[in-house]
Amino acid sequence: MRLFLLGVVLVAVSMSGCKKEEASPAAGALRVSLAYATFQPRCLTLTVVDLEDASRTESKEVQVVQGVRSDTRTVAIFGREGWSRNLRLTATANERSCNGALVAEQSVEAQMPEVGIADARLDLRAEDLDNDSYVSNKGPRPGTDCDDSDEDVHPQATELCDGIDNNCANGEGDAPGAQEYYRDRDGDGYGDRDALAIPSCVQPASTATRGGDCNDGDGTIHPDQQESRCDGVDEDCDGTKDDDAFAVGAACATALGCQGVNACQSVSSAACVSAEQPVPWYLDDDGDGSAGTETAASCVKPAPGASTMRTDCDDGTSRASSTFIGNELCDRLDNDCDGSTDEDLTGCSATPWTEDTGVGASGARWNAVAPSGGNRGWLAGDGGRVLYVNGATFTAVGSCPGDWKAAWVASTGRVFIGSAAGKLATATPGALDTCAEVNGVAGSSINGMVGFEQGTTVRLFAVDSQGRVIRWEYVEGAPSQAAPTLVTQVAANLRAIHGLGPETLLAVGMEDVGGTERPVAWRAPASGSTWTKEDLGNTGTTGFLRAVRVLTPGLAYAAGDKGLLLERSGTTWTQKPVLTVSGDPVDLRAMVAFGRTAIYAVTSVVRDIQFFNGTAWTSVNVPPNTLNALEGTGPGDIWGAGSGGTLMRWQP
């Protein structure tokens, strides 16, 4: 076997025939012509493989002339010791460098002559028509030029936003001015948040400049909006279903204060849903530490002092609650709330009323009574009669002209009275020779009054037949007293006024509605000066309300004509059983209440003193004459006064 040598001597003859080199004549050789055209191979390689032993191979890069796109290079191959004569010759060309794309390849088999020279030829073809040194990316051995007709388009070109993929990569997406676009199939202006961004100089069809759409198949679902349906769908793509105004899943409290979470109720609404069950509550209206006024069921304490346990059987008086267990007073109240009234109190039920007639005069008509405790008090009536009661001793005020219709006594024992002529006067037990009179604000009959004490000052409120509420501030011991002033005037004939303070005053009487007399009540403002007409509901009666008693801020009673007894609980008035005699309603002319279960009244039809225990009326005494007035310092100290100089007292 002859020595075989590849490329030791190379004869290159250019197509243009510029140059020729002689091979060694020492042995047989192959003269290989490597032809290429329409591209510039930057790495032209000839590889020889011994067909009888493929492990015997030699490669050689063949130099080419730069800038020449078509040429023929000649290579001499000499035999080598140990090789056979049967060879495979392979020529390859890469794009731009030996690491570039393989763009052309051709193989032939040849036999090395023992002597002399044999010829072999290899033709390589690739297309670089625009001569930019990049081969077209089409064909069996593609290069990297995506547009072989434009020398400015190739992988090393600078990408521009010019509508062309200049650098044959990513379209124009990698141009400095390119933006990212997002696939937007539903056309809602927000691209699919799961799709890759599409960089482009020009917005592609069905894309959006914003992403984030969590459902690109529904145009109503996209970011930057409020949840508009309560439907278990995250419409605004913020990761939370039915939030925003619906706030589904958020902790909440129901209207009854029960802890829960918001849940959809319909596609347009959500509500707080709680597994907690509201329980009935009882309020402590009378402030005695025991709750007894039932209120709406709730999961939270509705007011200070409220309890889920009812321990007060009459929340209109602090004299009754279960805390008085084992303690019972003779007062017609169930003080210890054990279900029995005045039980185990010997003789209580038979405790007589003290009856005095002809007090002042046999024909005296007492219109008002004002007990002050300790079996002392005042009577006021027609014909200038004002009388101080001290036990069984009756002392008339020497001079106090007028027909006195209303009276109220302070804790000092000083009495304030109002006349049919609108006058106000006052007297004290220590100076009974005369009363001190002042003119009121008008000449209408003063029918009711109540006072509030603060230190030495008494704030007296009176009402008259022309709907006036009059205030008189009396300062004990002052050298002179201020004149009464008008608080307000309402369209009513007012007969009585009561309250726990100026802000809880209720005035009652009658209003003329189209020629019909209707019971009416007016409430003082908690602040300001505008009194409010109360909604009494449909009483179904005509005539006057003639008495009112405020027991707690949330409980009051008013009584009047046609047996009408009204209860104001909270802000709602309800009608209690009508007082009837022989089946007919009778007018209540006076009433005093000490609790829900202890209300006294007198009527204009019969002389009986009537008692209402919260359920029914009963007669508890029949005075010798008709009574016009009722008062009491408590349920164990009841005074009644009326015609024939009658004074009735129940003080068990």
Add this chain to the structure above:
Amino acid sequence: MDLRADGLTVRYGARTVLASVDCALPPGTQALVLGRSGSGKTTLLKALAGLVTPADGRVLWDGQEAARLSAAERRMRQAAFGMVFQTDALFDSLTVRDNVLLPLTRRRVPEAEARARADEVLRAVGLSEAANTLPERLSGGMKKRAGLARALAARPSVLLADDPFAGLDPGTARQVARVLLEVSRGGTLLVAAPEAPVDLPLPRWLYLRGGKLVHDGPPALELEHAPDEALA
């Protein structure tokens, strides 16, 4: 009186405030009823006194089921109880002495004896000089002691005090505790409080949590410091 709660359950509406409470309180029991606000202390005292009807279980007075007694019998047996409440529960129209006399009059104790007993308990609670005063003129502590005096005047065999130290300054609380210990000697004394009063070291604790009796035994200070979960 021998008191016993047997599976005592009390409900207010849908809410269970006492759940299957079992405890035996023989005569002479001196115990604190402890637990946080809403744990059922007041309800337990009231149920033991027959003021609350059990939804389930029963309260036994000397072996008799309180709920099965007639109203008159129950009232008669309730005379053995003296109760001191968080509120003073005094009749504002009566003097302190008349308030204290009230339960004695009802029990038809002769007037002279009643007055002597009233003066005795008023002296014991330090209110002799306020005997003729109306409650409205008393301080909070004095009202509490007046209520205690009224509860004690009838010499109850069972004294139930519901948080008698609420709102009292430490000195007054100590006074009230001393009176409770002195006058209840030999009788049953149950005192409900949110935490063990320093001045009232009673030998037995009934600890309530969420209406359940979670401890009935000697004082266990760790209960007061344990988180709720640990008591469940």
